[in-house]
Amino acid sequence: MTNHNVAAEKARQAAGAWTMISVYRGFQSGDSVARGIRAGRIVAYRPAGAFEAYAAMHDDGTAVWARCVDGILDISSMPQTLTVRVPDYGTPRGYGGVRITTVEISSKCQRCGGPRGPLTVHHFVKDDTRLVCDRWVNACGHPDEYSVVLTEAQRRMDLAGVPRPKGPEIKGVEGGQFTVPVDFIALALKTKPWMRARAVAKLLEDLGHVQAAEVICTFAESNVTGYQTSAKAAALYLIERDMGRPASEAWADGQIGYEADVIAETPGGEK
Template sequence: MTGMQGVTPPAVHRDIALKCRLEPDTELLVNVYRNRQGGDAVARGINSGTYNAYRPSGAYQASAHPHAEGWSVWARYVEGLDLAPLAQTRIVRVPDYGRQVGYEGVRVVEVEISVRCQTCGGPRGEARSEFFVRDGVRRVRDAWTNACGHQDDYAAVLAEVRRGTDEPRRGAITPVDGGQFAQAVDLLAEALAENPWLSAKKAIPLLDGHQQSDAAQAVREFAKSSGSGTNTSAKSAAIYLVHLDTEARAADTSTTTGDEK
């Protein structure tokens, strides 16, 4: 099913769940939603078994990703399978022809990119080595074919990398002033400015190394409950820490305000 949707009908969920069962460990598109909030909510519902079609809880893994028309949710069936968590990035070798006017050479560079298609959010194809010849020199680069049909040209891949380094997305990750995890959130935000694809797995030792053991433990528990395991993004972990501090602040406020008796 394609196109932006507010609510996915139960019949569609049943159809997608069945297709996932028939192709275990293969990510399939559930739907495309208008915003990230809607996509994340559906992914959480699939992971937790809130939607009947995806029960029992944990039988499916789902996640939301940027899509040209909103946010897409992709799911896979994992019950009874010994599967590694889905990676979020990969290292590939790509030819760089330079951006300078008149540049005619080429160099092969190793870059870290998302494992998701930048058009639809689906999984990128597996990388394979490929020979090419330029200026009489035989070189090796990586190539891949996306099952979704969207093609990745090398110029677009390099532009993707530059967006991650030249324009790091600290986003709206703002710690709760005075919150238990405020320092940890700032630490993760700074790390994300250097590497937007930082995973929770790498964020945990970073937090431990800066004496943020409580935050590190909270991230461990968050990653464990996530469909992507320790490959959950550090950005999601930081947002989760903000959520914990926000909830704690709200609970504290509720016990100190109101009419006195």
């Protein structure tokens, strides 16, 4: 049983800040307590309107969070969602390096339901390009990782029925070493989208693109998918090579707040 006298007193002392009241098994009971707090139906939180409260997902069920707003005039209301700019390092292969994606996520920590943030603007440099993303530290102490944030945002879009964008375009890099082979693969994929890397390497070899064929074979052998490696993956690999990004570059997906360290620790080869 929750001791609401103790919980309310704690929240009153931290007036203006969100504090966790308790965790409940089911959403119904948590939601009912949150309503009771707001309406003053639970005596400890009277008068009605002295507290704001909500129920949110917690690792162990549903957490109820409340904040005392009694006598506080300039308090901003808690938004349902946050719009954040997040670095997206793509798949482990890191096609295209990093790009900043703006996504919508819950305003609450996904572990305990506590409020996320506040957001701060973070500038960093990658591949000689200045980038801006958002950082935040959750008061509850649960760190958010960018990769997990992106997954959450994707899940929200899936639930909302937003169609997923198509994969990266297969197009030779202008002036690149493998421009012609990549465009050839792109053409081949139009009629045979499931073509494998080895099959396309053979075709390229027959056409005289021996080096591209060799690079693809080496890539397919070292790739985790091995023999199953697709021609599309091979083309993306050739594009990466032409863009001067060593494919062995494994991008650590660091915790938010440590991005600068991750970048600083990445040895050379980022030109």
